[in-house]
Amino acid sequence: MKKEKQIAKDEDEELVSLCQKGEVDAFEALVRRHQKRMFNIAFRMLGDYDEATSLVQDAFLSAYRGIKGFRGESAFSTWLCRIAINLSKNRLQQLKAQLRHEAFSLDDPLLSDNGQIKIDPASGDPSALEVLEKKNIQQKVQGCINTLDPEFKEVLILRDIQGFPYEEISEMLRIPEGTVKSRLFRARASVKDCLKKFIGDL
Amino acid sequence: MECQQIQERLSAYLEGSLPPAEKALIEQHLKPCQRCQEALADLRKTIEVVQGLPEVEPPAWLTQRVMARVRSEAAPRKTIWEKLFYPIPVKLPLEAAGVIAIAVVTIYVFKGIQPEMHLGKAPLEGMRGPTISEVKRPAVPPSSMPEGKTQEKEKAIWGKGIEPKPTQPPEQPMSQGRKEAPAPSPAPSPAPALRFDRTAPSVGKGERAEPRREVLSDKEEAGSGFDLAKPRDELKSGARPAAPQPEALAKKPAGQPATQGQQGAQAPVPAERENRAMSSVGAIVKDESRPESLSAAPRGGEAHEERAKEKSDRQALSAAPAAKALAEKKQAVIHLTLAVRDLDAAVPAIEKALSQLGGRIIKMETTEGKIVLSAELSSNQVRRLLDRLRDLGELKGGTADSAAEEGATETIRIEALRAQ
Numbered sequence: 052m053k054k055e056k057q058i059a060k061d062e063d064e065e066l067v068s069l070c071q072k073g074e075v076d077a078f079e080a081l082v083r084r085h086q087k088r089m090f091n092i093a094f095r096m097l098g099d100y101d102e103a104t105s106l107v108q109d110a111f112l113s114a115y116r117g118i119k120g121f122r123g124e125s126a127f128s129t130w131l132c133r134i135a136i137n138l139s140k141n142r143l144q145q146l147k148a149q150l151r152h153e154a155f156s157l158d159d160p161l162l163s164d165n166g167q168i169k170i171d172p173a174s175g176d177p178s179a180l181e182v183l184e185k186k187n188i189q190q191k192v193q194g195c196i197n198t199l200d201p202e203f204k205e206v207l208i209l210r211d212i213q214g215f216p217y218e219e220i221s222e223m224l225r226i227p228e229g230t231v232k233s234r235l236f237r238a239r240a241s242v243k244d245c246l247k248k249f250i251g252d253l
Numbered sequence: 254m255e256c257q258q259i260q261e262r263l264s265a266y267l268e269g270s271l272p273p274a275e276k277a278l279i280e281q282h283l284k285p286c287q288r289c290q291e292a293l294a295d296l297r298k299t300i301e302v303v304q305g306l307p308e309v310e311p312p313a314w315l316t317q318r319v320m321a322r323v324r325s326e327a328a329p330r331k332t333i334w335e336k337l338f339y340p341i342p343v344k345l346p347l348e349a350a351g352v353i354a355i356a357v358v359t360i361y362v363f364k365g366i367q368p369e370m371h372l373g374k375a376p377l378e379g380m381r382g383p384t385i386s387e388v389k390r391p392a393v394p395p396s397s398m399p400e401g402k403t404q405e406k407e408k409a410i411w412g413k414g415i416e417p418k419p420t421q422p423p424e425q426p427m428s429q430g431r432k433e434a435p436a437p438s439p440a441p442s443p444a445p446a447l448r449f450d451r452t453a454p455s456v457g458k459g460e461r462a463e464p465r466r467e468v469l470s471d472k473e474e475a476g477s478g479f480d481l482a483k484p485r486d487e488l489k490s491g492a493r494p495a496a497p498q499p500e501a502l503a504k505k506p507a508g509q510p511a512t513q514g515q516q517g518a519q520a521p522v523p524a525e526r527e528n529r530a531m532s533s534v535g536a537i538v539k540d541e542s543r544p545e546s547l548s549a550a551p552r553g554g555e556a557h558e559e560r561a562k563e564k565s566d567r568q569a570l571s572a573a574p575a576a577k578a579l580a581e582k583k584q585a586v587i588h589l590t591l592a593v594r595d596l597d598a599a600v601p602a603i604e605k606a607l608s609q610l611g612g613r614i615i616k617m618e619t620t621e622g623k624i625v626l627s628a629e630l631s632s633n634q635v636r637r638l639l640d641r642l643r644d645l646g647e648l649k650g651g652t653a654d655s656a657a658e659e660g661a662t663e664t665i666r667i668e669a670l671r672a673q
Contacts, residue, residue: 075327079320086319090311104312111319112326192302211303236264243292243299 059084063127070118078118082111085128088213089135095208096139097146098197106142110135125222132209133223140201188250195245203238210235259283260292267296586664587635592672593646599669600624606641610634612665626667635663646672 063084069077089110094103113134121130196204205224209215210231221228259282265271266279283289593599600617603626607614612630619625630638642648646669 075320075324078323079316082316082319082323086311086315087308090315091308094309095306100309103309104315107311107315108319108322112322115323115326188302189306192306196303207303211300212306214304232265232268232270236261239264239296239299239303240260242303243295246299246302247295 060126060128064123067118067121067123067127070115071121078115081127085131086111088128089131092132092135092208092213093139095193095196095212096136096201096204097142098193102142102146106135106138110138113138126219129219129223132213132215136205136209136223140205143201191246191250192242195242195249198245199238199241203234203241206231206234207238207242211239256282256286256289256292259286259289263289263293263296264300267293267300586666588650588666588668589639589642590649590668590670591642591646592649592670594672596622596624596669596671599645600626602645603642603667603669606638606645610638610641612638615664622671624669626665626669628665628667629662630665632661632663635665638665642667 063081066077066081066084070081086107090103090107093106093110094100097103097106110131114131117134121127196207199207206220209220209223210217215223217228217231220231224231226234259279262271262275262279266276269276271279283293591599591603604614607626607628607630610630611634612628614626614628616627617624639648
């Protein structure tokens with residue numbers, strides 16, 4: 052596993068150096084390698100498919116602009132994820148500000164006015180199939196993640212969803228490992244409470 | 254330890270990252286506490302659910318979209334220079350064509366205005382000649398003049414019948430002498446005939462030469478001049494002795510001596526000559542002066558009338574439209590440069606050629622090593638003149654690109670130089 056990672060890292064470095072020489076095709080290879088993870092981070096951060104699509108494009112464009120300044124102090128994937136996380140947080144702020152100013156919208160089912168997740172009336176249907184139930188739970192989980200503050204959300208996504216080691220998360224977010232852990236535990240507890248509150252028994 | 258504190262540490266407990274002492278404390282608490290056990294189970298489930306969240310597939314076109322944006326970013330970001338000149342195979346020829354087009358238009362425009370500019374200079378050159386001091390000054394020994402040779406020749410010719418001429422300062426031929434350019438030529442019959450046509454009155458009446466020179470030198474004096482004043486009065490009073498004359502003069506080909514007597518008897522002619530003498534200084538190029546000189550003598554008087562704002566009278570003259578047409582063509586001056594070995598011999602030859610082809614010299618300027626002749630010639634004779642000039646020496650310029658219609662009159666400026 053570690054070996055695979057190291058190989059991937061080496062390949063990234065090679066592609067990055069080609070990019071820095073102006074090879075746009077090398078950047079395309081990097082996009083293909085990392086877009087799925089980038090997209091998932093963005094999707095979990097923003098909780099919206101279209102927003103995530105748009106954000107990933109912006110993130111890669113931003114990476115392309117900054118790739119000449121990339122010195123390889125951290126792994127390329129770490130650097131790339133940091134961009135995605137930072138852009139996501141910026142976007143969340145924008146969306147929050149918009150939410151405050153805009154009237155209630157049907158297209159905005161994720162958060163209620165008090166910041167709590169809204170309950171889908173159909174969700175309580177006991178006759179739902181197991182698959183639907185599972186999907187429903189997943190939606191609820193995402194809904195609960197959406198309620199988290201960004202600094203807790205990002206830790207939860209990077210650790211529990213993306214599976215990054217604490218060390219890498221610490222590097223990515225530029226916070227001490229201890230802070231990562233404490234935030235993660237608080238994030239988990241919040242999600243647990245959230246799920247318990249809206250679904251009942253887990 | 255309270256349940257709250259225990260529950261805060263449950264996540265760390267599950268991670269196994271707690272110090273052994275703390276871990277033992279929690280385990281101790283969990284055993285009897287149902288609530289905390291439940292909380293632990295919930296937390297486990299939560300982590301499980303969160304970690305079990307499926308990966309979401311990004312849209313298939315995401316890479317393409319990203320790369321399209323990256324490439325569009327990469328291309329224009331290269332440099333502004335490349336923006337301006339890229340792609341070179343297309344833009345460079347386009348830009349080159351643009352530069353050439355501008356150059357061609359510029360040359361064309363300059364060619365269009367050049368003759369006017371050139372002619373605009375000519376009067377100034379003429380003006381330099383008869384300054385008051387020089388004209389009024391008694392005759393300077395011609396030998397001291399730079400143009401001594403020409404002067405002597407002129408004197409010799411004029412000396413035959415005309416007294417005042419030899420006493421004229423050398424500059425005289427430059428201004429007045431323009432019309433009398435054939436004068437110094439020892440050319441055979443046609444040349445003098447041509448000259449008589451224009452100069453007969455002054456020749457006939459020697460005393461007129463004096464006031465005329467004053468007129469030439471100073472326009473202010475011109476009004477008080479005897480000759481000028483008289484015809485003007487006549488013209489203004491409505492008596493138009495000029496009217497019958499245009500026909501007589503216009504019809505008469507150069508070389509008919511018949512008009513000589515007529516002219517001598519008629520006042521307007523000298524008047525016109527003065528007029529022209531004046532205008533030749535300042536307005537060889539001007540519209541009025543040329544038509545006058547081209548068509549008929551009395552029209553010079555008419556020019557005066559024009560100045561007196563009697564424009565309607567002009568229409569009475571049959572030649573007026575022609576004058577207008579000619580005036581429009583004032584730009585069509587053919588510039589020729591003729592390099593000859595013997596300048597003194599060449600000038601008479603040029604004059605001869607001109608007169609034989611029915612042309613007329615309107616101006617002759619003599620400077621050191623250079624004689625500038627201005628002449629008028631029917632456009633269909635220009636080619637023949639060029640051929641004849643080529644026989645005399647090395648001819649430059651003046652290819653027959655004149656746009657004049659058949660039979661129109663061209664103005665030709667011949668610069669005769671001593672060949673190096």
